[in-house]
Structures are given as C-alpha cells and as structure tokens.
Amino acid sequence: MKISEVLKLYKEKGLPEREALILISKVLERSKEFVISHDELECPEQAIELLEKRLTGYPLQYILGEVEFFGRKFYIEEGVLIPRWETEGLVEIAIDLIRKNGIKKVLEIGVGSGVILITLALETGVECYGTDINPKAIEVTRKNSQMYDVSCELKLGEYAEPFIEKFDEFELIVSNPPYVRADAVLPIEVQYEPPDALFAGKDGLDFYKKFFERYNIQGKIVVMEIGEDQGEALRKLTGGEILKDLAGKDRYLVVIGN
Numbered sequence: 001m002k003i004s005e006v007l008k009l010y011k012e013k014g015l016p017e018r019e020a021l022i023l024i025s026k027v028l029e030r031s032k033e034f035v036i037s038h039d040e041l042e043c044p045e046q047a048i049e050l051l052e053k054r055l056t057g058y059p060l061q062y063i064l065g066e067v068e069f070f071g072r073k074f075y076i077e078e079g080v081l082i083p084r085w086e087t088e089g090l091v092e093i094a095i096d097l098i099r100k101n102g103i104k105k106v107l108e109i110g111v112g113s114g115v116i117l118i119t120l121a122l123e124t125g126v127e128c129y130g131t132d133i134n135p136k137a138i139e140v141t142r143k144n145s146q147m148y149d150v151s152c153e154l155k156l157g158e159y160a161e162p163f164i165e166k167f168d169e170f171e172l173i174v175s176n177p178p179y180v181r182a183d184a185v186l187p188i189e190v191q192y193e194p195p196d197a198l199f200a201g202k203d204g205l206d207f208y209k210k211f212f213e214r215y216n217i218q219g220k221i222v223v224m225e226i227g228e229d230q231g232e233a234l235r236k237l238t239g240g241e242i243l244k245d246l247a248g249k250d251r252y253l254v255v256i257g258n
C-alpha cells in the first residue's frame, strides 16, 4: 500500500495523521517532510505493524524510545513511567528553590527515567542522588545520565533508605511519587505503564504519609508533585504550601522544614 493510502486508512481508524507520520518516518529513517513529499512510495510493512501497535493504545513514546522533557530528549522504555508535562512545573519550582537558597545537594525519590534529577543537574549543577524501587528505572536513569554526561549517584531501594547515612546532607528532596487512588480507572495508554509508579493506596496518599512520618525534614526543603484533588489533605498533613500547575490545578507541594 502507498504511504498516502496508509495515512488515509489509519486516519479513518482514528490514528492522528501526525502520529502516523512520526511512525512511518521512524521506520524509513527520514524526516516527516520527506514522507509527506514522497507519499507515493510503498509503506514498509514494519511501519504498518507500528501503526497497528499504536492503535491498541500502546504509548507512542515507548514505540519511539524517546520523550521530550524541559526541551531535551530522553531515552524511555516500557517498564518506566513516561514523564508528564506537569512535572516540568515541579522542576521549575525546584530550580528556583535551588538558586534562591544556594542548594548544593539534592535527593530525588523515585527517579523513573531520570528526567527530573538530570534536568536539575544540567540547569543548576547540583550534586545529585536518586533512588527508585524499580531496577529498570535505575537502569534507564543511568543511561540518560550518561547520555548527558551528568554524574549522579543512583541506588535501588525505598524512599531515602539507600542514602540514609547521607540523609542529613540533603538540602532539597524532590519527588514525583505515585499518587493515584487504588480504585482509579485509567485510560488505556496509562495501563501500559508500571503500577508501582502510579498507585498509592486507597486515597493515593500512602507515599506522602509514609515519607513525612518516617523522615525528619528539619532544615530541608521538600518539593513533591501531587494529585489535583490532594492539595487540602496534604496541606493539613504537612503544613506545606500548595502550588498550581499551568492548568490552574493544585499540583505541587512545597514544605520548608523548620
């Protein structure tokens, strides 16, 4: 089938033309502009397979193996959470706090693909430490840090436990933790992502409750992403400040440990 016919067919099946073009150009290893201007060419079978996979709801970023975050490309693969646009706001807040407070040492809990920690290192030059309970997340973060020549110490384990002997040294703790309620029904695309990265008990607050119960944050700043309906509960739990995302929803928690 010609590319023009494939584009038409998959548009009818519900796949946006932009995505079909991205996938066909990936297989052909040519630009989207090339594909558009050569749509009389035969569409490779491998491209059709990717279009079919995408139609099942399988995330585009996993197929492409890359994701854009804070203006940079990062490697991503199935088994690790796909970074979301809201998280760029978390990074902006953290950068601001790092600069204003002259912070030198940062710990991220739950690095996932490493986009937060690596962006903080690149933007501010802070010393970076990261943990995750998912070995694949540690592996992907390591790969991304090597890609950007950023040195960060990464350890497998829960919360700050792998760095407990260093805990007093961290001036800022950042996290985009799991915060989805156990009974939430997620869109099909999200169901391909690791449950440990998403779910946090009955009210979605398990991670925050355990963290603030377990650690003494005196003298530290804690910045975390939160669910849009969790602001009030977390303000009460921590006494922290709740900030909104670009869509005007409660999205970030900042706690200054006095």
Ligand SMILES: C[S@@+](CC[C@H](N)C(=O)[O-])C[C@H]1O[C@@H](n2cnc3c(N)ncnc32)[C@H](O)[C@@H]1O
Residues within 6 Å of the ligand: 081, 082, 083, 084, 087, 109, 110, 111, 112, 113, 114, 115, 116, 131, 132, 133, 134, 137, 157, 158, 159, 176, 177, 178, 196, 197, 198, 207
């Ligand atoms: C929502 S994802 C965020 C990933 C990445 N930081 C981002 O923003 O794209 C949460 C991450 O935290 C990890 N995680 C969940 N519970 C954890 C815990 N108790 N300690 C450390 N990591 C945890 C998950 O494996 C997952 O990689």
